[in-house]
Amino acid sequence: MSKTLEIAREALQQMPPQTRLRPEDEAVIARHKELLLSWTPELVRGFYDTLFAHTPTRKIFHEGERPAREETLRDWWQKTVEGPLDEAYFAWMAKVGLVHVVRGVENPMMLAMASFVTEFVERKSLEAGLPEAEALSKAFHRLGMAVITHGYDRYQALALYNVAGMEPALLERRGPQAAGRNHEGVV
């Protein structure tokens, strides 16, 4: 099994089933495929306008990189809308977490953009007067970005192993000690 697949499985398995993407979520996305795909240019423009308007996120990009990144997002949106949202898809999301570490994308940056995508789908669905607006918005909300975050955390732990010679399991045990030692003087 590939490492990305293992990490994706781990992330999904850690989430209570009530909070995971369900087959009915995938089905509601599939039912709105054409409409969702027609929103692609607006989503991509809004997403990168937002990132480029904010100093910490703009700093992530190299000069002239925007067209290539827009292409990546277009690709993600298309694969997400067309499905299947299977293990291979989530393994890909775990790999996105890894790429985020390399590019210095912090989890708060990513979680803010996950919220941006959810808000976009909700607003567009309501504007379009879709009878299933709520179910569609919730599907994207459930799709969430937990796998990317977990990929980010796990790869960081693996890399720290290379840096510090600490096994990820040891890091997890050390982390608690460090956090626990600082128990006093807290909010």
Add this chain to the structure above:
Amino acid sequence: MNREKLKEIARQAIEDMALEARFRPEDHQVLLKHKDRLLALTDELVKAFYDTLFATPSTRKVFHEGERPAREKTLVDWWQKTVEGPVDEEYWAWQAYVGLLHVKRVVTNPMMLGQAFMIEDLVRTHLDDPEVAGAMRRLMATVAAIIAYGYEKAQLLAVEESTGMGQELIRTNTRLGVERLLEE
């Protein structure tokens, strides 16, 4: 970890977030406007939250025997403080501390993000109001971002303490290490 350090972690997490996704002072005005209805949800929210966690093997493992009442009390407290405010630097520092506690209790970010979704979903199901929906989305995105960031900082801190390596050097080396993993 002292209060100033926790405030700094929260500040960094918030600054990294795009403005559109951050919780705003006017969002808290919305929560206050609906305060009574939001607080009336407390019992249901707490029950659903822990029923879900205890029904899932991966999250049930986090808890000690007989711990549930104490944890429920913590969530009641969090919800009450969130609704009543003030949602200020102290509040956000408290969320950063939750990230540290999550490392200590081995609560991973996917577990936390799943529950953040659950809270938002439950509130929105009961209060069908676009204003509340927006405020709750930005609240939970900000809380989740700070907790995830606090979690990561706690791990980096542990490595710093073990190796004596500075955080910047750790971060650079981590990035290089991940680049190698990406090539594999």
